[in-house]
C-alpha cells in the first residue's frame with residue numbers, strides 16, 4: 001500500500017510577507033507577469049501592494065480583473081478571451097477560490113490548442129504554460145494547495161471539479177494582511193468551507209496517514225479559531241484560519257471531500273448559493289447521517305482537536321464534533337435554510353437527481369447514500 005500527497009514547492013506564511021513576490025519574480029527570472037484577480041479586490045485596494053511590488057521589479061504586468069465569483073464555463077472563457085494574445089512567464093493569482101480556480105485554468109489554457117470543454121472531458125491533457133503563485137484573500141477554499149478547479153456548468157445547472165496535477169500551484173503566499181478587511185460573512189462562509197474540507201477528508205474512504213495529518217491539523221486550527229476570527233478579527237485568529245484553510249487544501253490532494261460537498265454542488269450550480277454557505281447548510285446534517293459509519297473517525301478527530309474529552313465514549317465524542325459544527329454555523333450567523341435562496345419544496349426531486357450524479361465525491365463517503373437518503377437530507381434544509 002502507498003500514499004501520496006501533492007504540495008506547492010514553496011509556502012510562505014506571515015504578516016507583510018506579500019513583498020516576497022519580488023523574490024519570486026527574481027527566482028523565476030520573470031519578465032512578463034500576468035495577474036489574475038477580481039474587480040472588487042482591485043477597487044478595495046487589496047491588490048495595490050502586489051501591483052506596486054511587481055512594478056518595482058521592472059517586469060511588465062498585465063492584469064485580468066474580470067474574473068467572476070463562483071465562475072461558470074462561459075465566465076472563464078470570457079476571462080481567457082480578454083488575454084488571448086498575452087504571453088507571460090509567471091502567473092500570480094490574488095483572490096478567493098473563484099480567482100484562484102479561474103487562474104489555474106488560465107495557466108493551462110492560455111495558448112493551448114483546445115478549450116475548457118475539452119479540458120472538462122479530459123483533464124489529463126492539462127499542462128501549465130508557466131509557473132503559478134497563488135495568494136489567497138479568503139480563509140478559505142484552500143484552492144492554493146489543491147489540484148482542483150471548480151466551475152459551474154449552466155446547461156447542467158451543476159458545479160464540477162476539474163482535477164489535474166497541473167493545477168497544483170508552484171508557490172503560495174499566505175499573508176494575513178490580505179484577509180484583515182474580509183467581510184465577516186465571508187470569514188464565516190469560507191471558514192466553514194475550510195472546516196468541511198478537513199472533517200470530510202478525515203472521514204473520507206480515501207483518508208490516508210498523510211492526509212490525516214493535514215486534515216486534523218487544519219480542523220484543530222479552525223475549530224478553535226473560527227468564532228474569534230469572526231467576532232474579533234484579530235490577526236492571530238485570522239492567521240490560524242488562513243493556515244487551517246491551506247491545510248484543508250493539502251488534505252484534499254491526498255484524500256477527498258465527501259457527501260457534504262457532493263450535495264452542495266447542485267445548490268451552487270442551480271441556485272447560486274455561495275460555496276461556503278451551501279456546505280454550511282448541509283455540514284452537520286450530513287455528518288449526523290454519516291455517524292454510524294464514521295463515528296470512530298469523528299471520535300478520533302475529537303481526540304486530536306479536543307483532547308480534554310479523550311475519556312468520553314466514542315459516540316459522545318462524535319456527537320460533540322457534530323454539535324460543534326452546528327454551533328459554529330449558528331454563532332457565525334450563516335443562513336441555515338435554502339428557502340433564503342429561493343429554493344422551494346417542488347424543487348426537491350430535481351435536487352435529488354442532481355445530487356445522485358455527484359458520484360466522484362459520493363463514492364468517497366463512508367456511508368452509501370440512496371436517493372431516499374439524499375431526499376431526506378435536502379428536505380431537512382429546505
Ligand SMILES: NC(=O)c1ccc[n+]([C@@H]2O[C@H](COP(=O)([O-])OP(=O)(O)OC[C@H]3O[C@@H](n4cnc5c(N)ncnc54)[C@H](O)[C@@H]3O)[C@@H](O)[C@H]2O)c1
Pocket residue numbers: 038040041044046069070071095096097098099101137138139140141142143146147148149150151159178179180181182183186190193249252275276
Ligand atoms: N479549487 C478548490 O480546491 C476549491 C475548494 C473549495 C471551493 N472552491 C471554489 O471556490 C469558489 C469560492 O471561493 P471563495 O469562497 O474563496 O469566495 P470567492 O472567491 O467567490 O469570493 C467571494 C467574494 O469575496 C470577495 N473577496 C475575496 N477576498 C476579499 C477580501 N480580502 N476583502 C473583501 N472581499 C473579498 C470577492 O471579491 C467575492 O466577491 C467557488 O467557486 C468554489 O466552488 C474551490
Ligand SMILES: [Zn+2]
Pocket residue numbers: 141193194197261275279
Ligand atoms: Zn469547498
